[in-house]
Amino acid sequence: MTNELERLAERLREFARARDWEQFHTPKNLAMALSGEVGELVAEFQWLTAEESANLDPETLARVRGELGDVLLYLVRLADAVGVDLSGAANAKLDENERRYDPTTYRGSARKAPPLD
Template identity: 45%
Template sequence: MTFDRLQRMVADFTTDRAWENFHTPKNLVMALTGEVGELSELFQWLTAEQSQVIMETPSQRARVEDEVADILIYLLRLADVLEIDLGDVVEAKVQKNADRYPVSKVYGRAVKYTEIDSE
């Protein structure tokens, strides 16, 4: 399924309920932030090891999947309201990050681009 199709589905869901007036950029960002918080809560007190196997428990998997879906729904709606082409901006950002984090300098290292030694 494409971003465009998902955005249309979410927009139709919104229109069918006459919720457009509530979906301002501010409200959508706040809702998105809340959903990220709910996802964070599922991982909050887990060890690194526990967080890597959370999806093995069906009830936990369902909770994580619901929160991830909520996050994507709000992000899709925000992009739609702001007229952002998600495919284009993701492609551009990945290229920007590729330039900022060249494989030859960061392979296997978690460093911020400002910490990369310049040649």
Template identity: 50%
Template sequence: MSIESLTAQLRHFAQDRDWEQFHTPKNLAMALSGEAGELLALFQWLRDEQVSEWFEDPANRTAVEHEMADVFGYLLRLADVLDIDLESSLRAKIGINAQKYPVELARGNALKYTALAAMRPADS
């Protein structure tokens, strides 16, 4: 299923319930943040080495899938309401990040781009 068809399905879901009145950019952004918080809460207090085993439990996996779907759904609704093409926006952002995080400087470390910029040779 494409992003366009998912967006249309969510739009119709909201229209059928007369929820468009509630789907303002502010409300959708808040809902998106809330759902991201619910996803984060599933992993809260787990040590990194515990996550793989925890995720093998079908109930935990389903909970993560549902929260990720909620995040994705609200992101799609917000993009729809604001008339933002997420695919082209993501492609553009990947290009921006490629400039900020050149492979030769970013490979294998988690430094922020501002720290990487200080590592660039003076002539670049």
């Protein structure tokens, strides 16, 4: 993980430890909580038009910011709990996507690429 994500993971570990919440922070529970927070984030955009979603009013933006924070916290905590370097995983996935979606073939296209061999 990057230094900033490592510091955040340590802060989350300490936050959970101070409250004796490690017992609840199993990978299963963290994944479920992450899913719930993603749902709350999606709900903020559910009935907005594409234009409205790109130009959030200050009140909605504040709620979205909070939900994004929740999503990131649970994602970092889950990665830490299962021993995954989140930055490494994201960079590996981006490397894979760069191989799968060459710009010449996929520029301006939303179609899925076939799996890599």
